Amino acid sequence: MNIDELIIKLSIGDKQEIKEAICYIEKLPKISKERVPSEYKELLFWAFRNYSCVKSSVHKVAILKGLKSPFMYLGARYYEECSEFLLQTIQSSDGNIREQTYHAVNWFLTDITPNELSRRKKDYERQKGWLVDFVIRLNQVAKEHKVEAKGLLYLNEMRPCPYKSIQKILRRILTSEWYLEIIHLAGYVEHPHTLRFLKMKDMIFGKLLRFNSNFTKRNSPWR
Numbered sequence: 001m002n003i004d005e006l007i008i009k010l011s012i013g014d015k016q017e018i019k020e021a022i023c024y025i026e027k028l029p030k031i032s033k034e035r036v037p038s039e040y041k042e043l044l045f046w047a048f049r050n051y052s053c054v055k056s057s058v059h060k061v062a063i064l065k066g067l068k069s070p071f072m073y074l075g076a077r078y079y080e081e082c083s084e085f086l087l088q089t090i091q092s093s094d095g096n097i098r099e100q101t102y103h104a105v106n107w108f109l110t111d112i113t114p115n116e117l118s119r120r121k122k123d124y125e126r127q128k129g130w131l132v133d134f135v136i137r138l139n140q141v142a143k144e145h146k147v148e149a150k151g152l153l154y155l156n157e158m159r160p161c162p163y164k165s166i167q168k169i170l171r172r173i174l175t176s177e178w179y180l181e182i183i184h185l186a187g188y189v190e191h192p193h194t195l196r197f198l199k200m201k202d203m204i205f206g207k208l209l210r211f212n213s214n215f216t217k218r219n220s221p222w223r
Contacts (some may be wrong), residue, residue, distance in 0.1 A: 003042045010062045011054050018062040025066050034071065040070040044078065048085050057097055064089075064100045066105050075111030079130050081107055083137070090141050105138065 001024050009021035028037040047063055054060050075082050086108060091099045112134060114127040 003039055003046075006039065006043065006066070007046055007168045008068045011050075012056075013058050013062075014060075018059075022062070022066050025069060028069070030069075030073065036069075036073045040074055041078075043067060044070045044074060044082070049080055051085070051089070052092075057095070060093070060097050064097070064104050067104060071104055071107040072111050076127060076130070079112060079134075083134050084131075087137055087141050090138075109134075135209040 001021070004026065006021050009017040021040060025039065025043070030036050041082060043066060047067060051060065051063060054063065086101060086105055090098055090105075092118065093101060109131075112127055112130045114124045114131060
């Protein structure tokens with residue numbers, strides 16, 4: 001199946017064609033992290049250019065599902081383009097599309113999370129900056145979609161599962177040391193109550209920027 005066929009099936013195909021295209025993408029052979037199928041990049045950049053022109057919500061969801069491996073293997077390589085695409089999609093969509101976008105965010109996060117075992121310190125520091133930048137921007141976008149219903153917090157009336165899964169991923173990533181690093185890079189300094197605050201794991205992402213009395217704002221490069 002060539003790239004044009006994949007795009008046609010994802011963007012205008014029927015249910016069976018969509019399923020075939022997604023399965024085909026997932027089965028493409030990956031030699032290593034650095035050597036991935038050329039289709040990944042072609043799909044990504046086609047989506048960046050044309051996703052907003054797709055009218056059907058079914059096909060928009062299909063495209064996002066088809067981008068799972070591209071986000072997981074090329075997210076860091078094309079950080080600027082991927083992060084902008086995901087944040088814009090969250091802002092401009094609702095329902096199933098936004099829910100699927102939060103799943104796509106999970107895939108993207110797996111690739112931009114710094115690896116402490118990396119042999120190249122420069123890569124580690126660069127990805128650290130990306131993670132901070134994206135988490136803060138994502139948190140700001142997500143805040144716009146929170147609504148209260150029956151005592152539970154939902155994202156614009158959708159099931160909270162995707163948002164919860166992002167929380168879980170970040171909870172694994174963000175140790176206390178990491179959390180403090182993000183606070184510093186985001187332009188905040190600790191308050192004496194910081195350590196008590198860090199123990200409240202459910203606040204790791206959902207209330208990441210609700211520092212209030214816990215942190216003091218200084219000039220932030222991430223505003």
